[in-house]
Amino acid sequence: MAADTVTGGESLVRALALHGTDLAFGIPGTHNLEIYRHLAAHGIRHVAPRHEQGAGYAADGYARATGRPGVAITTTGPALLNIAAAVGQAHSDSVPLLVVSPGMPLRHPCLATGALHEMPGQSEAFGHLTAFSHRVTSVEEIDAAVARAFTRFRSRRPRPVHIEVPLDLLTAEAPAGPPRLAPPHLPARPRPESLRAAATALKRARRPALVLGGGAHGAKDEVLELAGRLGAPVATTANGKGSFPESHPLALGVRLHSAAVHKWLAESDAVLAVGTELAESDLWSALPVLTGALIRVDIDPAQMYAGHPADIPLVGDARESLRGLLVELALPDGESGPATEPGGPAPLLGSAAALRSAADATLDPRDTRRLPFLAAMRSVLPPDTVWTSDSAQCCYYGALPHLPVDPPGRYLHPTGFGTLGYALPAAVGVKAGAPERPVVALSGDGGLQFTVQELATAAGLGLPLPVVVFDNGGYGEIRDEMAARGDAPVAVDHPPLDLSALARAYGGHGTRADTPAALADALRTALTVPGPTVITVPEPTGSTAPTELTRRTGPAPVAAPTGGAHP
Template identity: 65%
Template sequence: MTGARPGAEHVQEQVRQHVPDQASQYAPQHVPGPITGGESLVRALAAHGVTHVFGIPGTHNLEIYRHLGAHGIDHTAPRHEQGAGYAADAYSRASGTPGVALTTTGPGLLNIAAAVGQAYSDSVPLLVLSPGMPSNHPVQSTGLLHETRSQTGALSHVAGFSHRVSSVEEIEIAVARAFTYFRTGRPRPAHIEVPLDLLEAAYRPGAPRRAPTVAPHAADSSAIERAVRALAAAERPGIVLGGGALAASGDCLALAERLAAPVVTTANGKGVVDEHHPLSLGVSLHSPAVQEWLADRDVLFAVGTELAESDFWSAPPAPRGRLVRLDIDPAQMYTGIPADVSLVGDARATLPLLVGALPGAPSGRTEESARAVTDLRAKRDAETRTRDLRWTPWLDVIGRVLADDAILTSDSAQCCYYGALPHLRTGARGRFLHPTGFGTLGYALPAAVGAKVAFPARQVVALSGDGGLQFSVQELATAAQLGLPLPVVVFDNGGYGEIRDEMIARGDTPLAVDHAPVDLPALARAYGGNGVRVSRVDELASVLVRALDTPAVTVITIAEEGA
C-alpha cells in the first residue's frame, strides 16, 4: 500500500532527509565508537527513513528510548499498546511509509497482537519492535518480569514474520530484512525481538545496513499480451480495485477511461478512483444488484484484491465471463476465484503497459457505462434505503464540510460499513482508512491519531460507534495531548447494534448488547478535549467546522433513533 497516493510529499521529504542516494551508500563513512544494541536498533530505523514511532516505555525497553531523540526520531505515546499499533498502521496507510510501534516485553507485546492481525489482513507494512528475555534465558520458567513462553512464537502466527536476533551485530541486519520484506512483495507486518542483554551490550558498528531500493516489477510480457487481447475484445468489461491498487490511482483511472468500464472497489480500495467520477460505483460489492452486474461481465479485471467474502459480505459470485487478475501476490491467482489470465506484478509498473497497449473503447460505450453506473448506484441505494437513512443525512453533511484531501478513519461499526463506506464519497486526494477483513473494533480513534501525526495540516476525522469507541476510548488522552484539531464523530446506538440485530434476526433475545448510557462528550472533556451532543442534522455542519478549527480533540456524539 505504498506509492504516489496522498502522502507522497511526506514520503519524498523523508527520503530527502534520511535516505542517501544509491552511490552514497558505498561512500566512505565515519565509523562511530562503541554503541549499545539499543542505539544500534534506533540507528537502523533512522537509516531507513523512520522519523516517528508509536509506543509505551517500559522497564525493558528504556535502552531503546534513550536514543530516539539523538537520531531524529519523534515519538507519540498512546495509552495502550493496541492503540500504538492502530496509530502506526494508520500512519503507514496515510503516509505510504512503514509504521513503527515499540512495546515492552510480555503483556506489552501481546497487547499489540490485535493490531498486528489487522495490519496482516489489510496488507499494511507495520514494524513492531520489542525486547525479549535474555539470550541465555532457560526454557524453564524463572519468574522474570514479563516472562513469556515465546514471544516470537506468538507473533509468528499473527505477523508476516517474527524474528529474535541472536547477536548485537544482527540487529541492523534484522531491521534491513524487515524493510526489504516491505519492499519486495505484498506488505505484511513484521516483528523483531531483541534480547534484554543485547540491548545493553556494546559493540563497534560499521556503516549502517540498509535495505536495497527495489523498483516495482511489471508482470510477464506474455501475460500482459494475453490480458490486452482479453480486455480489447470485451463487450461488457468491468473493473474491481482493491487496496493493492492504491499506489496506481492515476493508471487505474486511465484504464477505466480507456475501456469505458465501470469501476467498483473494495473497502481498502475506496477512493482509488475518485468516487465522484461518472464511471465509479464506489464501495458496492455488497450490493446484490452490483454482484449480478459483476457476474454478467464478459471480462472482469481485478487489481490488488482478494475478491474474498469480507469484500462481498457473502460468498463471492462466480463470474460467467473471463477473470483477469493483477496482483503482487502470486497466491491470489488460484485462491478464491481463480484467474483466467494471471498478471503477477506491481500495479504501478504493469498498468501503464496495459493502458498503452489497449485501443480506445468503441464509440458510445462511455456514455452507456455512465448510465449503467447511475442506474446501479440507484439500485444499490434502494436495496438498503430504509436502514441507511439512519446515517446518510449526517454523512451528507460531513461530506460537504470536509476538504477534498481529508483523511477519515473508520471503525468496524454499522455507521461505517453500512453508512460511510458506500455513501460518503471519497475523492482521489482523500483517504478512507477502514479495518476490513480482520474487522477489529476500536481502530478509528487511534488510527486518527496516527494519520494526524503523519499530516498535521490535513483534516482528519474519526468515525465510530459508541461500542467500538470504548475499545480504545483512552486514546482520547493521546489525541488531546497532540493539541491539534481532531473531530471524533460517534453514532450512539446504545451498545453493539450489529450483534443486537443479528440476535433478533436469529429469533434470540438480545443479551449483553445493550449498554448503559455514557456521556462521551463529558469523557472527552475529562481527558482535556471538547465534547458536544448533536440532536439535529442541521446542527452538525457548524459543530464540525468549529471542531476542525479548534486545536483539540472534539467528540461529537449523534444519538441514533431508537437508541
C-alpha cells in the same frame, strides 16, 4: 561506551532512522528503556498512546495515510500481546507495520523462571501473525534484521513484521560498523505474454468490470485512464475506497455487497481485479460465479490461485501492471478484433448510474436515516480529508457506500480481521504523521470504548481532531442479529454514557448533534480548536428485527461485512 561502538538499543534506533523512520508509537517499559534512550538523538519523534493496541492502530493509520511503514515499540510479554490485535489487522489489510520489542536474554532457560514479563515462545507466537518474526542473536545482526523488514515492505505484499532484541543484547556493545540498508525498490512488472492476454480479453469485452482493492492506491492515475478507455463501471472494496474518484460517472463506490453489483459481476465478460483478495469481507458473501474472464493484478503471486483463481494472472506492482496494460490496449491486435478507438469506447455511464440506483434501492430505512448526516459531513470537510473508520453500523452500512471520497482523500477501514476501536487511534496516527491534513474519526459508541483512552493521546498532540460517534446505546449489529434470530437481547445494551463529558475529562471537547445542520456546525468548530472533539449523533436504539431479517434473507447478499461479528 567507546565512540566507535554502539549498544544494541542504539544500533536498532540508528537502523530505523537510516531507513527513513522519523516517528514511532509506543509505551516505555522496564525492558525497552535502552531503545527509548536513543530516539531523540537519531531524530525520531515519539507519540505515546495509552495502550499498546492503540499504538498499533496509530502506526497502522500512519502507514496507510503517509505510504511509509509505521513503527511501534513495545516491551516484553503483556505489552506485545496487547498489540497483537492491531498486528492481526495490519496483516489482514496488507499494512507495512514494524513492531520492535525486547525479548528474554539469549541464554534464558527454557523452563519458566518467573522473570518479569516472561513469555514462552514470544517470537514464535508472533511469527504466526506477521510476515516474519526475527529474534536477533547478536548486536551485529540488528541492522540486518531492520534491513530485512524494509526490504520486505518495499518488494512484496506489505505485511507486519516483528523484530525481537534479547534484553542482554540491548545493552551489549559492538563495533559501530557500516550499516546494512534495504535495496531500492524496483517495481515488479508482469510477463509480456500475460499483459498481451489481458489486453486481448479486455478488447473483446463488451461488458467489462473493474474492481479495485487496497493495492490500487498506488496506481490512481492509471486506473482513471484505464476506466475511461474501457468505459467500464468501477467498484471498490473497503480498502480500495479512495483509489478511484467516487464523483466520477463510472464509479460504483463500495457497493460490492449489493445484489445488483453481484449480478453485474456475474454477467461481465471480463473482470479486472486490481490489488484485492475478492474476499467475503468485501462482498459480504461468496463471489458470484463469473461467466467472463477473471484478470487479477497483484504483487502477491499467491493471489493468483488463492480464493478465486485468475484466468489471466498479472503478477506485479499495480502501477507498472496497469501502465503495461494501457500500452498493450493501444496497440492493434489482429486476433482480438479492431483495435481500441482513440479515447476508448463510449463509457457505460447509464449502466453505472443504473447499478448505483439499483444497489441503493434496497437500503434499509435505518441506513437511509444516516445519509443526511453523511452528506452534512461531506459538505463541510475539504477534499483531502482522511477518514478513519470503525467496525460499526454507521461505517459499513453508512459511510463506506454513501460518503463519497475522491483522491487526494483517503478512507481507512479495518476490513477482514474486523477489529473494534480502530478509528480513534488510527486518526491519532494519521494526524501525528500528517498534521496539516484534516482528519476525522468515525465510530459507534460500542467501538469507541475499546480505545476511548486515546482521547488523552489526541489531546496531547494539541491538533484539531473531530471524532464523530453514532450512538445506538450499545452493540447495534449484534442486537439486531439477536432480534432476527428471535433471541432476547443479551449483553448488547449499554447504559447511557455522556461521551461529551468523557471527552472533556480527557482534555478534549464534546458536543451533541441531533440534526445534520448541527453536525455540520460542530464539525466546522472542531476543525479550528486544538485537541479532539467528540460529536455524538444519537440513533434510535429499538430493535429493527423485521428489516434486519429482510436484509439477511432477501435476494441480496446480506450478511454483515464481517460475518456479523461486530457491533
